[in-house]
Amino acid sequence: MFLFVKVNENLCWRLKMLKYVLLILPLMMFSVSGLSKNKNMLIDDFTNKPEKHWKFITDQVMGGVSNGKLNFFQENGRNCANMSGNVSTANNGGFIQFRKKLKNPPKKIYEGLKLVARGNNQTYFIHLRTRGTFLPWQYYQAPFRVSKDWAAVEVKFSDFKRSGILLREKIDPKSLKSVGVVAFGRNHVANVDVCEVSFF
Numbered sequence: 333m334f335l336f337v338k339v340n341e342n343l344c345w346r347l348k349m350l351k352y353v354l355l356i357l358p359l360m361m362f363s364v365s366g367l368s369k370n371k372n373m374l375i376d377d378f379t380n381k382p383e384k385h386w387k388f389i390t391d392q393v394m395g396g397v398s399n400g401k402l403n404f405f406q407e408n409g410r411n412c413a414n415m416s417g418n419v420s421t422a423n424n425g426g427f428i429q430f431r432k433k434l435k436n437p438p439k440k441i442y443e444g445l446k447l448v449a450r451g452n453n454q455t456y457f458i459h460l461r462t463r464g465t466f467l468p469w470q471y472y473q474a475p476f477r478v479s480k481d482w483a484a485v486e487v488k489f490s491d492f493k494r495s496g497i498l499l500r501e502k503i504d505p506k507s508l509k510s511v512g513v514v515a516f517g518r519n520h521v522a523n524v525d526v527c528e529v530s531f532f
Contacts, residue, residue, distance in 0.1 A: 372446060373438055373531040375511060378404055378411040386413060386430050389512075394468075396425020400515075400522060412527040419515045419522055428522060429459065431512035432529075438505050442531040444488035445511065451478035451524035458487055459512040464499055471495050471512075472503050478524055486532055505531075 376382065388402035400417015417428045445458055456478065459471040472492040476485045489503045511529060515522035 373440070373442065375434070375529040375531065376432060377528050378413050378526075382411070382413060386432050388415070388428070388430050390417070390428045391423075391425030394425065395423050396420065396427075397422050398425050398428050400428040402430045407527075410527045412525050413513075414523070414525045415513065415515070416523045417515070417521075419518065419520050421517070421519055426518070427514055427516045429512045429514035429516075431459070431510055433510045434508050437508040438531050442489075442505060444486060444491070444532060445474075446487075446528070446530045446532040447476065447485045447513070447526055448482060448528040449476070449478050449485055449513075449524060449526045450480060450482045452521065453477075453479055454515075454520060454522065454524070456522075456524050457514040457516045458492075459514050460492060460503060460508055461510040461512075462504060462507040463509055464504075464507060465509075469495065470499055472499070473514075473516075482525075482527070 376385065382404050386402065388400070390396065390400060391398045398417065398419045400415060400419075403414045403416075405412055405414060413430060415428065415430050419426060419428055445460075447458070449456075454477070455475050458474050458476060460473075461471050465471055472494055474487045474492045476487055478485070489505055492503055494501060513524065513526055513529075515524070
């Protein structure tokens with residue numbers, strides 16, 4: 333009789349624990365899911381002396397003949413950057429860009445990079461450099477297209493392609509050291525506005 337009561341007590345205790353686990357597990361999964369979806373991390377909205385943080389670079393540093401300029405302006409209460417110029421592939425050139433060093437790479441998990449941009453109906457590129465890009469011509473690249481209207485553009489880290497086989501195939505976001513907006517690779521007129529850059 334004592335053994336039967338003892339077995340029943342153990343069974344009841346185990347059933348209670350099982351009910352508790354089944355109740356708490358969905359809550360834990362929901363919590364973890366919420367943590368994995370971080371809010372955007374702003375890289376720049378061009379409000380805090382952007383001319384000190386963004387550098388304009390052309391292929392003239394390597395003998396090319398592309399030219400252009402970087403300006404900052406306000407529109408409808410927003411601060412923005414405008415890059416314009418002529419991209420030429422002559423003399424093995426073919427790019428103009430504006431780039432910012434990242435002092436604080438993301439420590440959380442983000443999916444990619446977000447731009448709010450507009451332009452002249454052309455395809456532009458985002459170039460990312462990491463601690464593994466030692467040489468000036470090394471980067472990770474992904475395209476994005478703009479129209480005459482402002483639009484948010486999201487590019488996942490998985491969409492970025494390395495510039496050469498010496499780089500690891502996939503980006504480690506925690507090792508990022510700079511982000512650049514680039515007109516690249518063909519003869520064309522560049523004109524692109526950006527008012528926000530962030531991680532999403």
